[in-house]
Amino acid sequence: MKAYEVQESSSDYSGIVEVERDRPEPAADEALVEIRAASLNYRDLSIANSDLTYPGAELPVIPLSDGAGEVTAVGEDVQRLSEGDRVATPFAPDWVDGPVAPEKIGRTTGGNSDGALAEYVTFPADSLAVLPDTLSYEQGATLSCAGLTAWRELHEEVDLTADDTVLVLGTGGVSMFALQFATMRGADVFVTSSSDEKLERARELGATWTLNYEETPEWGEAVREETGGVDHVIEVGGPGTLERSVEAADFDGHVHLIGVLSGQDGQVHPGPILVKGLTVKGSMGVGSRAMFDRMNSAIEAAAIEPVIDRTFGFEPEDIREAYRYVEDGSHQGKVVISLE
Known part of the structure; x- marks a missing residue:
């Protein structure tokens, strides 16, 4: 499968490299998600840009915490999700519910654990929030960090x-x-x-x-x-x-x-x-999946449409241009990368 790694931080984002990886298989408690769209946060710039700093990042890593896609397979112990479900990726996959705690936010998607900038990803099934039917994949890809925060x-x-x-x-x-x-x-x-x-x-x-x-x-x-x-x-x-x-x-x-x-x-x-x-x-750790569920219910009830400034493609220069566009600061709302 096609994916991108931040292999080293660089001021021009040249350290973001296209790679070929085997498609992952879900463990017993995981779901495999075909990513349809992802979005950028300032945090993603600080991981990839040598002029900025982000504590706790571990390179190489597939970047971006925010993504949305379709569940294509689930592990044998998974009951709350099924193939075909539309889901959003988690920022902190170990924070499912309850108050924040160090052990719940020690692992972060796109920071010290592989993120959403790949054709397929696996996550613990309990960490994935189901998208409202009212949102497209591009809109759903804006929620995991900015929306939930x-x-x-x-x-x-x-x-x-x-x-x-x-x-x-x-x-x-x-x-x-x-x-x-x-x-x-x-x-x-x-x-x-x-x-x-x-x-x-x-x-x-x-x-x-x-x-x-x-x-x-x-x-x-x-x-x-x-x-x-x-x-x-x-x-x-x-x-x-x-x-x-x-x-x-x-x-x-x-x-x-x-x-x-x-x-x-x-x-x-x-x-x-x-x-x-x-x-x-x-504010640390963004939020739990239970919070994500409550937010999605409110979004659906109020017919809220996330503000998307611009959408980029999935080719290497598109990815780097998206990073530079966010760094420039001229955007309003979210900047999205479409894999479709």
Whole structure:
């Protein structure tokens, strides 16, 4: 079968190499999935790019945690899945249910365990979430990391209500899912971006307020003045944005620290966190399969359609171009690779 490996990290993604592998056979508790589509996250760039860092990656590895496909065979002990089921791949295949624990997130798809950028993959059957009938394979391939992260932060870690306000930074995959999951509950959402075109699209998706942060560098203060302070911040930047996110938050608010797109270094003064009584919590492991199931039920009930910016092919230059496109940061929502 055709697959891709990150054999070494490189600034131009030349270390992503097409390989030929034997088609895997499922173990007794596994399912074999024919992958139809996969999608990229910033994490995937940090594994393949020598200018970035991702702790815990083990090369060579088949990359990408996010994929969707059809079950083509199951092991002898598998009962919850059957041939023909449409499923999404797991980020943390050992986290099926319950609270997060180190042993549940020690193995990560596309990091230290082979991922979705291959024609066929095997996973523990209990780790695979069944896709809603309302979604295509391309849409289903966006859910495993970005979708589930946003869902967990707004609907598992807290009980978001229509009275809440949410600040979403940027218009990447996690941010667009957060916008959709928040508006699904009737919450008011504030979206920031450097692109007026992306902000217009965010308003079409339900954003109550938008702000161009290049035109308003002190956006934390501006958000607080407009809203009185938000209840939740989906913080994907890290250094350079976290301080302003704290400024934008209301008393007793939550700052959900999901990403560090602006780098690893930075300082945040603890004073405003203490004075406001804020909860600043990091998100690790994405989410369990049980959370995935609940998210999929909500997506189907609300007829949510994941935001896909662009779809690439399955040839070597297509793959590298997809990585470069995500690195450029001009996308809105998710970038997908189609195997069909």
